Amino acid sequence: MMHSLAAVISVLFWIGVMGLAVGIGRRAALWRTGRAAAVKWQGLLAIPKRYFVDLHHVVARDPYMARTHIATAGGAILALLLVGVNYGLALYSQSLDIAIALAALIMFTGVVFVAYRRAKNRPSRLSGGAWNRLPWMLGTLALGLLLLGLPAPGVQTATAFSYVISLLTVLLLVAGAWELTLGAGRGGPMKHAMAGLAHLAFHPRVERFEKSPSTSPTALKPLNLDDAELGVGKPSDFRWNQLLSFDACVQCGKCEEACPAFAAEQPLNPKKLIQDIVVGMSGTTDAHYAGSPYPGMPVGQHHCTTGEFIFPNLLDPQTLWACTTCRACVQACPMLIEHVDAIVDMRRHQTLTLGEIPGKGPEVIANLRETGTMGGYDLGARYNWAVDLNVKTAKETEAVDVLLIAGEGAYDMRYQRSLRALVKVLQAAKVDFAVLGKLETDTGDVARRLGDEATFQMLAHQLIATLNTLSFSKIVTADPHVMHCLRNEYPAFGGKFTVMHHTTFMAELIDTGAIRPKPLEIDHTLTYHDPCYLARYNGEIEAPRRVLKTLGISITEMERHGVNGRCCGGGGGAPITDIPGKKRIPDIRIQDARDINAGTVAVACPGCTAMLEGVVGPRPDVRDIAELVASALEQS
Incomplete structure (x- = not known):
């Protein structure tokens, strides 16, 4: 009986491998509709480092999900590799069966915590729908692997119980394997796994993974003005590795949570934007999208095919122009997706091809x-x-x-x-x-x-x-x-x-002692607002704080600061296009300062100064750090 089950599992394993190949082929066919991109195939060798170091460096910001992901993904990968060795190669080793059971148990533990996260205090940023089904499907696979890996009972003769266990094991494995293979190929949640690994290998910005990159990982890429097509007007105008990257989205909503335009209820949600591009690439509609919509725009009305124009069927132009290019979405994304590049690419088409820029x-x-x-x-x-x-x-x-x-x-x-x-x-x-x-x-x-x-x-x-x-x-x-x-x-x-x-x-x-400012006497709370283009784009966080501390100032940080600071709303031409929302981004930022009872907000950008000082009503004083240093020198 056990030998028959082993043979069945071997067949199922190779069917699963073929199913995975079909699934990858289906998604790859969609990615290939994009433009050519210069990639290095050696990137495949860099996947382990980029996965375990670069990607998990971002995931680790949420310790709960970091541990959960390590258990779920790590247990699954280990268990499936062991199944491949033991059953794919027909070794049928009982020791390997035990190892499979242990790996499956780790996976199942992670799945339990994933399910708990969605069942209790589920963050509103998480998408539902098929993503709510995912823990059950992964749990199904984990149970199947656990049953498969458990040592066989001492009774070698076939019994009704053994038949039931064997049948249950096969059914559980088939259901879980379908989600991982053909389900992923049809656009199910697990497509992020195959797309995510390929995305790490062929990332549109490989400089993000280099210690000393020759080009900035935040600089926009030059556009060849001699191209027949300027910017992105259709899904197929994206480079193929950009389309691949959009398929890696796990719809966790961390980008929408970080987005200042979404917080101001302007018609932009970076998660929905990425999913709409996937809709266009796939030639479907957003009817099955189960996450937060663009504020003020209903779900179910966006559709496109890869060769059709994005506007107006797939996206409303206001969605593009609401972006401040602050890169908060990129900073927050655990899959390292480049939302801002996609937005600017589409803006280029709107501006250079159609000549359509709103506002001033x-x-x-x-x-x-x-x-x-x-x-x-x-x-x-x-x-x-x-x-x-x-x-x-x-x-x-x-x-x-x-x-x-x-x-x-x-x-x-x-x-x-x-x-x-x-x-x-x-x-x-x-x-x-x-x-x-x-x-x-x-x-x-x-x-x-x-x-x-x-x-x-x-x-x-x-x-x-x-x-x-x-x-x-x-x-x-x-x-x-x-x-x-x-x-x-x-x-x-x-x-x-x-x-x-x-x-x-x-x-x-x-x-160097070139200036020796005396300490400033400030009898109220002072906070520092990080400009996006200084902190997130260029990683300069410490110098402004060092200067303030030299002035004898104790900085009380706002909840969002440093590379996670909230945008003032002044970047990306947003004050020029002036897309309306229910709130103003600078009002939200000043409220952050009010929440800590700040009397002064120190700034280091003229755009931030203008936006924050434009807030109506009682607010903290806004002073550039140079003004504070000059005041301290006047006391010297």
């Missing part, structure tokens, strides 16, 4: 092209605020140590206060610096994030040419968007410069 977008783009500024200002007026500060203007014939680039915000009177404070700090430190004056044109950051790659590249080449005529050691800027653009996105166009944020530079000045 067309006016801003026109101004950038005609004047080199977003507001259509006179270039010579950018540094009028410094006329009484005896600031040098950069010249081709005169070398300086530091080139101070203010950015577009220099036309704003509020930001001018921050810049004046920064200049006073530099002068107190006797830094040899100069400004660009009328030579400074916009970096093109906003144009690029609005999808106008053509205008961005024009502005980038223009500013790079200007900078290449000057002699300086480093660039310092108080605008993280300017810093990110110059440091990480200009190298693709030949502009390679050393670029520092003003908080990092001030931290160096303090460390």
Whole structure:
């Protein structure tokens, strides 16, 4: 009886392998509808490291699910590998059976905790539907493997009980194997397992896994403006490994939980966006989607095929334009999916092919092209605020140590206060610096994030040419968007410069003793708001805090801070497209500060300053870190 069961399991194993191959083939056929992508097949060898280190580094932020995932996935992989050895190779070793049972027990324990998570206090961000079925199907497989691996009873003769156990074992294994193989190939939840591993091998941003990447893992990829198709207008316009990455989504909703636009009830949910692209790739509808919808938009009305246009059947353009490109979704995603890249790719089609940008977008783009500024200002007026500060203007014939680039915000009177404070700090430190004056044109950051790659590249080449005529050691800027653009996105166009944020530079000045600010007396709670383009995009978290602590300031952190900080709502051209929601993102952020009774919010970005100071009603004072340092120096 036991020998017959073993033979049946061997047959089922190889049928399962074939079913898995069919399932992978079905999904791969959908991925291949995308554009070609340059990938390295050696990435397959990197899967273990990327899975156990890079992916689990993100998963570990939720200890409960980290342990659960290790037990469930680890137990399943080990058990199935042992089944492959013992039954695929027809060894039928009782010792291996015991090992299978132990691995299955570990898997089953993990499944119990998965089921408990969904049954008790289930987070609203989790999708239901088929995902609620998954613990039962995985539990079915685990029980089947457990029964299979248990040592055979001493009675070798066939009995009714042994027949029942054997039949139950086979049925449990068949049901669980179907979910893992053909069910996954048909788009079931377990497709994330096969897609997820392949995604790690052929990730669209392999630089995310490199210790010293040659290109920034957060810089947007250049667009070839000679391509016949500009941007992504159809699902098939995505690169094939992007389509693969979307299939890896586990619908955990951590991206929607982190998204500032979703919190403000604007028509964007990054999880739904990814699932809609999967719908378009698969040629189906979102009728079976069982997660949170786009706020204000019902589920069941989105459909598309891979060769049809995404807009308006699959996505509403407002969904794209609500994004602030803050990368909170990317930071939170345990499957390492690149939501922002997908959004910008689709914006490029909207802007460059259709010429459709909402709000003040067309006016801003026109101004950038005609004047080199977003507001259509006179270039010579950018540094009028410094006329009484005896600031040098950069010249081709005169070398300086530091080139101070203010950015577009220099036309704003509020930001001018921050810049004046920064200049006073530099002068107190006797830094040899100069400004660009009328030579400074916009970096093109906003144009690029609005999808106008053509205008961005024009502005980038223009500013790079200007900078290449000057002699300086480093660039310092108080605008993280300017810093990110110059440091990480200009190298693709030949502009390679050393670029520092003003908080990092001030931290160096303090460390070297160039400035010795006295402690500031602050009799209320102070918190620090991390700019997205400084913390998440560039990993600079410590320098601003180091400067504040040097001033004798005790920082009370908001619940969301550092790389997990909440966006102010000012990035990605969001204030220009101005997509309405039921709340305002900066109002939500200021409420975070109110929750800890903050009297002052220290900032390090002109965009954050403008957004947070625009909050109506009683709120904490908003001060740039340069202003605080300058105040401390005045006391010295």
